[in-house]
Amino acid sequence: MKIALFGATGRTGSEILRRALADGHDVTVLVRQPVAERARLTVIEGDVRTEADIKKTIAGADAVISALGTDRKTMLTDAMPLIIEAMKEQGIKRIITIGTAGILNSRLTPGVLRYQGGDSKRRSTFAAEEHEKAFRLLEASELDWTVICPTYLPEGEACGKYRTERDFLPEGGKEITTGDTAQFAYRELFNRKFVKSRAGIAY
Template sequence: MELLVFGAGGRVGQRLCGCAVSDGHGVTAFVRDAARAPDGVSVVEGDVTDPGAVADAVGGHDAVCSALGPTDGTDLALFDTGIENLVAAMEASGVERLVAVAAAGILQATPGRLRLDMAGFPETERPLAAAHRAVYDRLRESALDWTLVCPPRMPDGPPTNHYRIAVDYLPEGGQSVSTGDVARLVYEAAVDGRHRRERVGIAY
């Protein structure tokens, strides 16, 4: 299988690429700085806000994974622009499968309300969650075969393979999950085709 990974230089992206490479899949890492690309992958240097660069990268892949996340000073508007570019490129090239990491704030708190819309939702987390809600809304409008993997706090660490998942909700009492376990679920969903057009909460 040929996978294209956006955000491949980040904490989740590095581990995601490692999972795919170790299982014998072809991986193309789309990164802003080629020096941050993991070992064993093909590298495309570019920016997800550049529609031409995204369109050039998508073709020829079986699935796209996005582990894009904010760094200090990141303009969260990149998520709006990035998802528009990804959807356009994938629909134009016929690549249907997209698995992306998103904030747990876009999961349901109740059947009628998202976690980020609840009064007690942390204000510091609200901007990122709102940016990911825009991604979720755009994907629901698209024809893509998407999955959003939604963790709470993500300490860096290897996969344990002992996490819990829940469709549309965060597993009850879940507070954190390692970057390795998030990467593993993204990878497995991309390869196995599970959780089609669903949000998946993941936590210990």
């Protein structure tokens, strides 16, 4: 499979990249700074806010994975419309993105999201608001999308033992490592159990 990966230098994206290359897939990444060359890896230096760089990255891809974050900026919401449009133009349907548990459905307040309903203890809602905007763009598209929504995300290797739930955070879930989040996102590319839905993930 040929995979286009955005956010490949981040904590979760780098682990997704490692897994995909280890399994023999061809991966193209878009990065701002040079990264080490590896077999089956194509590196494009550019900006996720630039249409031409997005198109070049996903050209010929079978699927797209985005592990782009927010980092108090609008990079995610600047990039997502460009990614969706480029996928539409090139006839690519499958996309998996890493979101946040804040955009899952609230258990406390039906009809709203966790960050709106009091489920989340985070004081700042900027990241959740940005992730919601990206989610709504995907939801309105005709793509076969999945948004992986981890809760508190510490560094850590994959243990493979976690819980997932469609559109909700598993009850009592407090955290999930970057390793297990990457493992689940990568597996979902092939399992397709959460197409056109959000997937909450936690221990």
